[in-house]
Amino acid sequence: xxxxxxxxxxxxxxxxxxxxxxxxxxxxxxxxxxxxxxxxxxxxxxxxxxxxxxxxxxxxxxxxxxxxxxxxxxxxxxxxxxxxxxxxxxxxxxxxxxxxxxxxxxxxxxxxxxxxxxxxxxxxxxxxxxxxxxxxxxxxxxxxxxxxxxxxxxxxxxxxxxxxxxxxxxxxxxxxxxxxxxxxxxxxxxxxxxxxxxxxxxxxxxxxxxxxxxxxxxxxx
Numbered sequence: 141x142x143x144x145x146x147x148x149x150x151x152x153x154x155x156x157x158x159x160x161x162x163x164x165x166x167x168x169x170x171x172x173x174x175x176x177x178x179x180x181x182x183x184x185x186x187x188x189x190x191x192x193x194x195x196x197x198x199x200x201x202x203x204x205x206x207x208x209x210x211x212x213x214x215x216x217x218x219x220x221x222x223x224x225x226x227x228x229x230x231x232x233x234x235x236x237x238x239x240x241x242x243x244x245x246x247x248x249x250x251x252x253x254x255x256x257x258x259x260x261x262x263x264x265x266x267x268x269x270x271x272x273x274x275x276x277x278x279x280x281x282x283x284x285x286x287x288x289x290x291x292x293x294x295x296x297x298x299x300x301x302x303x304x305x306x307x308x309x310x311x312x313x314x315x316x317x318x319x320x321x322x323x324x325x326x327x328x329x330x331x332x333x334x335x336x337x338x339x340x341x342x343x344x345x346x347x348x349x350x351x352x353x354x355x356x357x358x359x360x361x
Contacts, residue, residue, distance in 0.1 A: 179307055180300040185288055187339040190263035193245075193288070199300050200253035207296040209245035212258055213314045216268075217331045218284035226328040232319045233268060233286070242319075256298075269339035285336025289313040309334050 181198040188194045193214075215230040233243035247259040269286060290306065291314040292298075298306035310333035313321065323329070 179304045180298065182288075182306070182309075182334055185334060185337050187264065187269060187286075187337060187341060188257075189341050191260040193258040193260070193337070194251070195256045195258065197254045197256070201256070201298050201300050201306070202250060203248055203256070203298055204296050207248060207298070208293075209248040209258055211291050211293060211296065211314065212245050212248075213289045213291075214243060214245075214337075215287050215289060215313050215333060216284065217287040217333055217335065218282065219328070219330050220282045221328075222281050227322065227324050228328045228331060229322040230287075230313055230320065230333075233264065234262075235319070264339075269337070283331070283336075287331060287333035287335035288337060289333045291315060 180201045183196045183198050185193055185195050214233055216233055216235065217228070217230050219228045220226065234241060241262050243260060243262050243264065245258045246261040249257040249259065251257050288309065289311060290309040291311040292305055292308050310331075313333070
């Protein structure tokens, strides 16, 4: 069966005033709302000090009352893939310098409409943002760096002017609260968190990240 439609221009039937002048038409119903841009997104993140992470958002945002900065959490994320084998793993940043204190956010500050500052209770090791961690190896088998995770909670969130919430970012790391997490085989998806995050400051001398490289090698054996 073939359906055929014919279209014709709509005639304007504006009411005519007794003097013969057409009266302006009035719009009925509510005026159209402003276009909603959808959920806010983090365009990028950068360490602007050893204990400060600055987040740059796609639109004006603000944390709701009672927001817990620990809804954000950092990890050292690594992914390794080769023929017939792959692994993805996350570590707490305390592993970088064998610290007993977890590297966690303790304060959140609003810099302006589109930027938030997250303040760490423990400063990063000086070479935590070493470029070697943030780039793939020469064979393209391994990649890693520092990554950001986020858990959206019913009671508190990051919202835009329309009430749209920042969605979860690899939230399992926040929810589990573990010091490390390892995935093999089909579960070894590539790193899903935000990053790798670069440093925009000049760090001082501090412990090396060689222990992380050794741990990475041991997992592939």
